[in-house]
Amino acid sequence: MIETPTPADPAEPEPTARRRGRPPRAESADTRDRILTVAREEFSERGYEKTSVRGIAKAAGVDSALVHHYFGTKEQVFEAAISVSFSAALHAPEAVAAGPLDGVGERLTRFVFGVWDNPATRAPLLAVLRSAVNNETAAAVFRRVIATQLLRRIAAQVDLPDAELRAELAAAQIVGTAMMRYVIKLEPLASADLEQIIARIAPVVQHHLTAR
Amino acid sequence: MIETPTPADPAEPEPTARRRGRPPRAESADTRDRILTVAREEFSERGYEKTSVRGIAKAAGVDSALVHHYFGTKEQVFEAAISVSFSAALHAPEAVAAGPLDGVGERLTRFVFGVWDNPATRAPLLAVLRSAVNNETAAAVFRRVIATQLLRRIAAQVDLPDAELRAELAAAQIVGTAMMRYVIKLEPLASADLEQIIARIAPVVQHHLTAR
DNA sequence: GTCTATAACCTGATAGAC
DNA sequence: GTCTATCAGGTTATAGAC
Numbered sequence A, B: 001m002i003e004t005p006t007p008a009d010p011a012e013p014e015p016t017a018r019r020r021g022r023p024p025r026a027e028s029a030d031t032r033d034r035i036l037t038v039a040r041e042e043f044s045e046r047g048y049e050k051t052s053v054r055g056i057a058k059a060a061g062v063d064s065a066l067v068h069h070y071f072g073t074k075e076q077v078f079e080a081a082i083s084v085s086f087s088a089a090l091h092a093p094e095a096v097a098a099g100p101l102d103g104v105g106e107r108l109t110r111f112v113f114g115v116w117d118n119p120a121t122r123a124p125l126l127a128v129l130r131s132a133v134n135n136e137t138a139a140a141v142f143r144r145v146i147a148t149q150l151l152r153r154i155a156a157q158v159d160l161p162d163a164e165l166r167a168e169l170a171a172a173q174i175v176g177t178a179m180m181r182y183v184i185k186l187e188p189l190a191s192a193d194l195e196q197i198i199a200r201i202a203p204v205v206q207h208h209l210t211a212r
Numbered sequence C: 001g002t003c004t005a006t007a008a009c010c011t012g013a014t015a016g017a018c
Numbered sequence D: 001g002t003c004t005a006t007c008a009g010g011t012t013a014t015a016g017a018c
Helices: A031-050 A053-060 A064-071 A074-090 A101-117 A119-132 A136-157 A163-184 A194-210 B031-050 B053-060 B064-071 B074-090 B101-117 B119-132 B136-157 B163-184 B194-210
Strands: none
Touching (some): A031 A053, A031 A064, A031 A119, A031 B031, A053 A074, A074 A101, A074 A119, A101 A119, A101 A136, A101 A194, A119 A136, A119 A163, A136 A163, A163 A194, A163 B136, A163 B163, A163 B194, A194 B163, A194 B194, B031 B053, B031 B064, B031 B074, B031 B119, B053 B074, B064 B074, B074 B136, B101 B194, B119 B136, B119 B163, B163 B194
């Protein structure tokens, strides 16, 4: 889906030769990455609608036309910026899905809140959550990554009726809590100790997945 | 989609007279209400950023200047449109907060999902949720209404440590589920029978509020 | 009260120069 | 590769006519 327009030339023909005539602004090998990083920040801070291609370009120190040059439309910029890092952030290690079933609730809760509580890894989640609520593209990313990469693998472990529904209600508890804490900033939840929250959430997640 | 904006003129001054070109300045009494109703629909369908004053004006059959005339800035339009109906929609009847404590989980769950499952009453909730995630004004409305009008009254019933935190985690389960079902539309949750969801959620809400 | 007209922006996207 | 210039819209908000 994402398919980079591919600058895709890791091996320059003349590695030693100095750049000729045209004054290079910088190595453009990472210009693309810089745009992508900035885009991720902008989208996570402002959401899809409020983020502008021009704003991304300015923050990355390039022209807006260059953003289009690399990624195409705004929606393609968004998808490129988000889905990679989001998918990376939530690519649950085997440890969550595997392991004893009676500890899956705590493992899952710890894993997700670990990602959320780290400001660096929180950014892509914020971006997707902020945007998924107002933008169908983002909602699709959310569904795809959450559902296929995380929930389905957990549901597969649960040998009970309605395993998928169970996994989704468990996810709803986690995502809802993250939203209240990190986005809406409802007090006292927003300032509460993370361990206290995990202690309350993990059993509920476990209950959703395996009770009865 | 949200159902009719209430043509809203039950008592016409001249029931038989046909409408002519020059509207008599008589009936602006409900022009304001019509704008407000339309604004609520637009905000709930599109969120704050994507909704335009011009769009509201056009849908209400008036000029955009008139919207500003009545309400001021776009943010003031938003606050007027949202906070009334949201507060009305979630003004929990005494029955939720009162009554036996061991039934509060189910009463709260039923009440909130009852509102969410009705397309008419869902609109203001969607508007606030869509907007609260991207807009601080909306987040403030959300905090204020949710926290003071609903959670605090429930927490007051719970005579346990961390009563407020408990109420917020319960709310997180409900709001998270509503978001997954009505906004993200994660399957099978989005198509699941409401009673089945309530049967799974209510005990968890109860657990959050009163367990241990 | 209601609308026309317009000021003063911002937006995504593209063609083409260097 | 990168940027300038520009198109064809869109936006909020206000001044002022009727």
